[in-house]
Structures are given as C-alpha cells and as structure tokens.
Amino acid sequence: MVPPTARRSLARAAVAAALAVSGTAALALPAAASPDGPWQDASYTPHQGQWRPYVLSPSSRTVRPVKVYKADPRQGAIDGSPDAALRDGGGSVRLTGAADRTGSPLLVIDFGKEVAGHLKVRVKGASSTPPKLRACFSESIEYAALAPDANNGEGRIAPGCDTANIWNGFPGQPYTQDTDSHALPLDGKKLPATVRDGVLRGGFRYATLFLDGPGTVDIDGMSVDFTAAPNQRDLDGYQGHFLSSDNELNKIWYAGAYTVQVNTGASNTAKSWPYASGEGDHADAQVPHADPSKSVIYDGGKRDRIVWQGDLAVQAPVTYLSTNDLEAVDNSLSSLAAQQLPDGFMPAESQVGQHNADELRTYGEYVTWFVNNMYEHWLYTGDRAYLDKWWPQLTKATAWLESVRAQDDKGLIAFDKAGSCGHYGYSDCGHETYVNALYARNLTQMAAMAKARGDASAAATYGDRSATVKKAINDQLWDDEAGAYRLSREIPGAYPQDANATAVLAGVADGDRATRALAYLRKNNWAQYGSLTVSQKTPNASLPPFYAPLPSSFESDARLDTGDASGLDLIRTFWGHQLRQDPGSTFWEHMQPDGTPNLQQFSSLAHGWASGPTVTLTTRVLGVQPTGPGYSSWAVVPFTGGLKWAEGTVPTPRGAIAASWRTTGHVFRLDVTAPRGTSGRLAVPVTSATSHVTLDGRTVWSHGKATARGVTGDGKYVYVDGAPSGRHTLTAR
Structure with a gap:
C-alpha cells in the first residue's frame, strides 16, 4: 500500500502527475468455467444454492489463458495461428525477431482475470541461435505499454509491461531501463521444452511475449503456475459463501474474496525496496518475524507486496468469511505485532527493505488498526491463547496512543509531536475526527477484551476513557450548522467521508448526528463513481478529492447500520464500476474522480483493503x-x-x-x-x-x-x- 502521504518521499511532481486524468480503462469480463455463467452473461439470474459459478479462484494450480488479445508483428513477423499459444500441442505460432526489442513482434495473452504465479511457455523450436525470449505483465490493457510512448516511454523498453518498480517509471517520471520484464532463457534448452519463469509475478491479467534480437521462436502453449494462497488446498471450495437475488452484489462479494486470495502468498515472496539501479522486479524477500512455512496476506499482489496493518483490517474479516485461512491471518498479525517498538508504537507495515525502514514511525493512524485487528481476530476466532500472547503488545500500543492524547489539553489525539502524521489518504497532523473516532473504538474494544480476561478494573478504565474521547469529538469537531464532523480542529472547513462515516460506526455520533452526517455526505460527496473523500467544493488545495475504498466501506456499513439502503447503491456504484474495467475480477487501491486508477501504470488493481463489501454483504445483508x-x-x-x-x-x-x-x-x-x-x-x-x-x-x-x-x-x-x-x-x- 502506498498512501498519498508516502508519495511525498517519491517526488511532488510525481504526485501531481499521478492525479492527472489518464483515460478510460478497458471493459473487462473475467473468465469462468461456464460460458453462460454470471461473469459472461449480463442477463444471468441468480438461483438459490448456486454460488459456485461466481467463484473466480481456479480449481487447479495450472491456469491457462482464455484468448490471444493481440498479435502484432511490428518490424518482425508472426506466422501460424496465434491461438496455438493457448494450448499445448496441435500446432505452433512462430515469432520472428527484429534487430532489437523495439521492433519485436508482440504476442499479448489474456488470462481472463487476475492471476498470480510463474509463467510457463512451451517452446516447440527455435533458430540455431535463438533470440532472447522475454515476458511482460500487466493488470490491465490500459496500462500495458503496447505503444512506444506509453507509460512515460516504457513501451520502447519493456513493451506490454505495467510498472511495478517504485523508482523507475513512476507516473510523471521517465521510464529509463527495463526493470519489469522477465527473462525466459532458451540457451542450452533441448527443444521442445517448457520454459518456466523463475521470477514470481504476484498479480497480472495479461502476459506479453517479445523477442530481444533476431531469430525465431516457435510457441505451442502457455500457462501459469498459480502460487497465490499456497497453503489453501481447495482453492475454489470456499468455506463461507454469500448469494442473493442481486447478480451484481454477488459478483462483488466473490471479487472481494478473490482479491484477498490473490494477495495471500508465501511469506518469503515479499518485495524489498528500493531496488538497485537496473535491478529487475522480483518478490523474494522474507517477511520479518513471519513463520516461513506459513502464508501471509500482502496488501497487493503486484505491489507493494508487504503486510500492512490498515489493509489487514479488511483482509482478515474477508478471510474469516470466505476461505477461513486462519493460518495466514495469524502469521500476518503476529509478524507485525513482533515489530513493536519499546515505547509501544506499532509500525504500520512489514519492515522489509530500506523504503519501509524509512517509514518506521510514519503512520500513527495504523497503531489504531493494530488494536482493531487483534480485537477482530479474537471476536471472529475466539482464540484466547492468541489474545493472551499478544495482550502485552495491545496494552503498550494503547498506552502509546493515550500518551499522544495526553499531550493535548483538550483531550484529542494529534500526531504532529510524535512525528507520525502519515495517513491512508491525506496529510494532516491535526486533531482529526477520523483518528480520534478510531481511538474511541479501540478503547471500547480493549474494554471488551479486558473484561473477557477477567480484568474488570482495566475494562472500566478503558470504557470510561472511550466515553471521554467521544464527548471531546462531539464537543470540538461537530459542526451543527453544516450537520457534519470537521476534518480536524486545524482544518475546520472540510467535512471528509472518513470522519463522518467512522463517527457513526464508532458510536461517536448519536441518532440525529448520524442521520445528518450521512445526509451531508450524500448531498456533498457523492459523485459519478461513488462517494469522494472530500466534497469537490472543499476550499483546500491540500485535500484533492478521490475515491478511497477504505472509507467507502465505512460509509456503506454506516448507512446499512442506520437502515439506509443507499449503502447498497454505493457498493453497486463504486465497486461495480471497477468490475466493469480491467482486470474485472479484483478491486483497486484507489480511484481518481474520473473513474480511473489513482496511480496509472503503477496502480495496484488487486488490493485487499478494497474488499470491504465481502464483509458488508455477509454481516449486514445476510x-x-x-x-x-x-x-x-x-x-x-x-x-x-x-x-x-x-x-x-x-x-x-x-x-x-x-x-x-x-x-x-x-x-x-x-x-x-x-x-x-x-x-x-x-x-x-x-x-x-x-x-x-x-x-x-x-x-x-x-x-x-x-x-x-x-x-x-x-x-x-x-x-x-x-x-x-x-x-x-x-x-x-
């Protein structure tokens, strides 16, 4: 996960470019087993008991492509049927290279949905001196660099790739060297043979083959070794399911479950940034403190591919309700808990590589998510031994949050003095409604866990403190004239989505305030593709509106909790729009006001924290x-x-x-x-x-x-x- 505040460490110019309009993504319909199933047939009618046609997870670890998206000879040649690449045997397609990769033929293969793993190419034959065979990957056609100037010049260097390396070709920066394509070495191979990519690609829908140099390669088959969720034996046999009379909501539930499943991987397949100059993209780092024999849940399949506290707030409940892969949840939560600093601060993400080490104390908000995640784990699993093991870390994290609150004479948290102002969505070191509402909920959660452990005194202390924080929020941050909660004391003229939805969910807002706060968002923040983080009329240039899945999940939950059916409209609008674009099977990290991914070619289009409706539909609708x-x-x-x-x-x-x-x-x-x-x-x-x-x-x-x-x-x-x-x-x- 790369929250907007982290972009400052990349380059302000890159941020500006990332927020620019970038066109409309391609229409996408994922492949499924049945040609007339819900993913292909727009008129499909759900029937009770028939939930399996919605499952996107493959039934086998071998996943085959569904079609050739494009066969472009460019300055080379393509002979034979390109469809030969879709199957093993029965003919082949010959690629003839040009002088160099800039003129190479491109064979673009569509797997029909987001997949993850190692690409395998069956090579029937090749010229006596074979050219170098390379593969590019992309989650969408929109950002697969198929034109020379695409992705800031990536198309000339790594045709067919999107960008997975934060230091090269980030939106607004030129793409200067190939750090994204993978080599499929033919040297010394006795042909015919199957060439397996030795480098994991954790998320893609399209694979593009190209040749680096003259010569020929004959291809007669392709597939992917699906490596996501490595310890789930029955990939498509979910332990939990949801089905309703609404076809679109059903697809959204299963896309959310599949997004988290794609993000689940071996704990030694994390990404360690920054790469050295010229180093190709790879995912082979061990998550610190994680059991190497067990899976973890990464924030995104393609990137950042590390474990984050905030993402787990959504991913863990999705897992409990779908695959029930508790081992992956336990391993993820434990790996983060073991990173706690001596003063109780809990780092937001796995400390993999220098980039994450530089953010050791950046995200104060994410300390609240650690407490929440441990509470949710106890609530869903009832694992008392796990709770007892990490109880000292929970009390220390809560004490750190309280120490920050104690620095304010009016009793609200602000992270400026702690140097931990990082935020999922905007830069504000002030006394926010959002963060304080999360803390008030933490205190209620700590009270419940303390009571379960038999500590009535601690439970009472946490409960009383929660009531105090809620009162302070209402006294200082509620704007009765606007009928909404302010962003913070320091920015009183903005009334963001997260502040108002979270105040409702955390029990800060009473009945009347809850109704008015949600009405404010409906009137001011709702736009074409959902509910924006702030109103487009907000007079603050540091708060550009965008669509964020985390607070959008909060808002849909808050609406349903208060009996407002427009919560389902929000789900259909925001998440339904994403399913009508590439990759058509998983959900995005963020979205711009024009309905496109927030970071263009660098966007993560399979990001687990965007899977909230899977939880909402089970816990609220069912x-x-x-x-x-x-x-x-x-x-x-x-x-x-x-x-x-x-x-x-x-x-x-x-x-x-x-x-x-x-x-x-x-x-x-x-x-x-x-x-x-x-x-x-x-x-x-x-x-x-x-x-x-x-x-x-x-x-x-x-x-x-x-x-x-x-x-x-x-x-x-x-x-x-x-x-x-x-x-x-x-x-x-």
Whole structure:
C-alpha cells in the first residue's frame, strides 16, 4: 500500500502527475468455467444454492489463458495461428525477431482475470541461435505499454509491461531501463521444452511475449503456475459463501474474496525496496518475524507486496468469511505485532527493505488498526491463547496512543509531536475526527477484551476513557450548522467521508448526528463513481478529492447500520464500476474522480483493503455477525434493501452458521442453523402492517406485542434473543 502521504518521499511532481486524468480503462469480463455463467452473461439470474459459478479462484494450480488479445508483428513477423499459444500441442505460432526489442513482434495473452504465479511457455523450436525470449505483465490493457510512448516511454523498453518498480517509471517520471520484464532463457534448452519463469509475478491479467534480437521462436502453449494462497488446498471450495437475488452484489462479494486470495502468498515472496539501479522486479524477500512455512496476506499482489496493518483490517474479516485461512491471518498479525517498538508504537507495515525502514514511525493512524485487528481476530476466532500472547503488545500500543492524547489539553489525539502524521489518504497532523473516532473504538474494544480476561478494573478504565474521547469529538469537531464532523480542529472547513462515516460506526455520533452526517455526505460527496473523500467544493488545495475504498466501506456499513439502503447503491456504484474495467475480477487501491486508477501504470488493481463489501454483504445483508468470541454468541439481523432473498454460510470455530431469508408477498422468512454450544439473536424486519411473528411455528409476537420471553421490537425489527443452537425458522406475516 502506498498512501498519498508516502508519495511525498517519491517526488511532488510525481504526485501531481499521478492525479492527472489518464483515460478510460478497458471493459473487462473475467473468465469462468461456464460460458453462460454470471461473469459472461449480463442477463444471468441468480438461483438459490448456486454460488459456485461466481467463484473466480481456479480449481487447479495450472491456469491457462482464455484468448490471444493481440498479435502484432511490428518490424518482425508472426506466422501460424496465434491461438496455438493457448494450448499445448496441435500446432505452433512462430515469432520472428527484429534487430532489437523495439521492433519485436508482440504476442499479448489474456488470462481472463487476475492471476498470480510463474509463467510457463512451451517452446516447440527455435533458430540455431535463438533470440532472447522475454515476458511482460500487466493488470490491465490500459496500462500495458503496447505503444512506444506509453507509460512515460516504457513501451520502447519493456513493451506490454505495467510498472511495478517504485523508482523507475513512476507516473510523471521517465521510464529509463527495463526493470519489469522477465527473462525466459532458451540457451542450452533441448527443444521442445517448457520454459518456466523463475521470477514470481504476484498479480497480472495479461502476459506479453517479445523477442530481444533476431531469430525465431516457435510457441505451442502457455500457462501459469498459480502460487497465490499456497497453503489453501481447495482453492475454489470456499468455506463461507454469500448469494442473493442481486447478480451484481454477488459478483462483488466473490471479487472481494478473490482479491484477498490473490494477495495471500508465501511469506518469503515479499518485495524489498528500493531496488538497485537496473535491478529487475522480483518478490523474494522474507517477511520479518513471519513463520516461513506459513502464508501471509500482502496488501497487493503486484505491489507493494508487504503486510500492512490498515489493509489487514479488511483482509482478515474477508478471510474469516470466505476461505477461513486462519493460518495466514495469524502469521500476518503476529509478524507485525513482533515489530513493536519499546515505547509501544506499532509500525504500520512489514519492515522489509530500506523504503519501509524509512517509514518506521510514519503512520500513527495504523497503531489504531493494530488494536482493531487483534480485537477482530479474537471476536471472529475466539482464540484466547492468541489474545493472551499478544495482550502485552495491545496494552503498550494503547498506552502509546493515550500518551499522544495526553499531550493535548483538550483531550484529542494529534500526531504532529510524535512525528507520525502519515495517513491512508491525506496529510494532516491535526486533531482529526477520523483518528480520534478510531481511538474511541479501540478503547471500547480493549474494554471488551479486558473484561473477557477477567480484568474488570482495566475494562472500566478503558470504557470510561472511550466515553471521554467521544464527548471531546462531539464537543470540538461537530459542526451543527453544516450537520457534519470537521476534518480536524486545524482544518475546520472540510467535512471528509472518513470522519463522518467512522463517527457513526464508532458510536461517536448519536441518532440525529448520524442521520445528518450521512445526509451531508450524500448531498456533498457523492459523485459519478461513488462517494469522494472530500466534497469537490472543499476550499483546500491540500485535500484533492478521490475515491478511497477504505472509507467507502465505512460509509456503506454506516448507512446499512442506520437502515439506509443507499449503502447498497454505493457498493453497486463504486465497486461495480471497477468490475466493469480491467482486470474485472479484483478491486483497486484507489480511484481518481474520473473513474480511473489513482496511480496509472503503477496502480495496484488487486488490493485487499478494497474488499470491504465481502464483509458488508455477509454481516449486514445476510446479517450474520459474531457477538461473542468465536461466535459463542451471534446475531442474524437481515437487511433486505430491496432484495428478494439472500443466503450464505459463515465458518466458525464450532462449525458453520447457515442462514437464508426470503421475502414473498407479505411474508418474510428467516432460516438459521447454528452449531452446538452457541446461542444468539434472530430478527425479522417488520412494518406497522405486521400482525404475527412465529418462531418454529409458535407465535412470539402478535399485533405489536411480544407473546414470549426474550422477544422485543423497536418498530423496525422483532428480535428473539437466546435462540439456542440447531435449526430455527422465524417468520413475519
């Protein structure tokens, strides 16, 4: 992850160029097993029980391309059918090189979706002195440098590549040397033979073959050794799933799950920056403190390819709800926790290479994410031993945050004196609503964990402190005239998306403030492709508006939590737009106001922190959430949002929770099966016309009143608390 604040260390000119308009990305429809499945058929109708057609993960570690995107002879030649490159045997395609790579033929192969791993090319034959065979990779056609001047001159040097090296060809800087293509050596090979790329490429959709020098190469097959999620044996057999009557929402759920799956890799395949001058792109560094035998979850497949606290805030819950690869989550969280500094500060990212070492204390915001991630891990898994192991680090991190807050006589955090002003989205060393709301939530989380560990005194201290911080936010940062929370005390004239959505989610905003804050965003921040970080009318040149997936997830969650169905509209607009572009199967790091990736050819188009809707659709729409550690207690509170039905399974340490709901005419039916040793809350939406609610055939609510113990209503739902394990049907008529 390269947050905008980190760009200052690259070059201000590069930042300006990165924010420039760069055209429209190519329309993209990923490949799937069925030609008439949801990814190809725009009129596809979802059917209950049929979730597997949505899964993008391959069923095999060998992934084959789906088509030849382009065969361009340029100053060389291409003879035979280019389609021969799609299969092993049955003919071949001959590439004849020119004097050098600038005139080489280009064979652009489309794998139909984002993939990751080692490219394999079957070479049937070659001239007696074969030319050098090289491969370029790109997540999109828009940024595959197929024209000479593309990507600041990359097309002349590494045709078909996007840019994965932060020091060469970053937007606004010239591309001066080939640091992106991979060599596929033919020297000494007895042909025919399969040549395997020895260098991992962690994320791409398109592979372009070109020749460096004269001579011929005959190709009769290509594939990828898929290396993502190396310890997941059943790649496409997800332990959790989601399905609804809305085809687009279904695709968004599975694209999010696949994005995180692509980002999951062996812990010795990180990137260590900066590269030496002329050094090619590679991913072979060990994540410090990670178990080498276990996977980790990187922020992006292509780049930065390290573990980040903020990205894990989304990636870990996605993993819990889809693949359930707990080993990868544990290894990632532990590797970061082990980096804690003596004063309690928690570095934001894996300390791999000098670039990350230079950012050791940059990101104060990300200390809050460490606390959040450990809490979420305990809540989803119930792993008390893991919590106890890292409890000292949690208390030290929280104490560091409190020490920063104590420096302010008005009781709010600001990171200027700590020198840790780095932020996911903008530069501000002030007393922000966003950061303080995150800290207030941390304190509530610490209170819950302390209580579970039997420390009532610490729980009370954390709880009281959370209430104090929330009051300070409301007293100092709420603008009643605007009806929204300010960015900070220092920048009072901006009302950003993150401040207002997070205030709602963290319980800072009461009912009226929550309603008004979300209304402000709807009126001022919503634009063509979603909700912008700040209104385009914000009078502050240091706050250029863009689309960011992290706060957009916050906003969609906040809207659904307050009963606002426009949260689903936001998901369809922002994430749906991305699925209609390349690579059409994974989600992007950031997006510019014109709907294009934020960093052009350097953009990461498979970035796990953009997968929030996978969590939202399971926890809000299907409605399944843990309320006790490891789902010892749970809640199933559906949100229909105009949908006709939804269903899914949620893996838990005690077995899966299966839930489904359907609305038909004047009847809403919820079916839930919960594992042994658990209990929870069931809920059905009601209106003034609802006359009866029955649980397993027995009336529990009649004409506005409960008729059984443990049953309550709030005008929007009827709740049944204490439902035991087993199967239950709750029906409202």
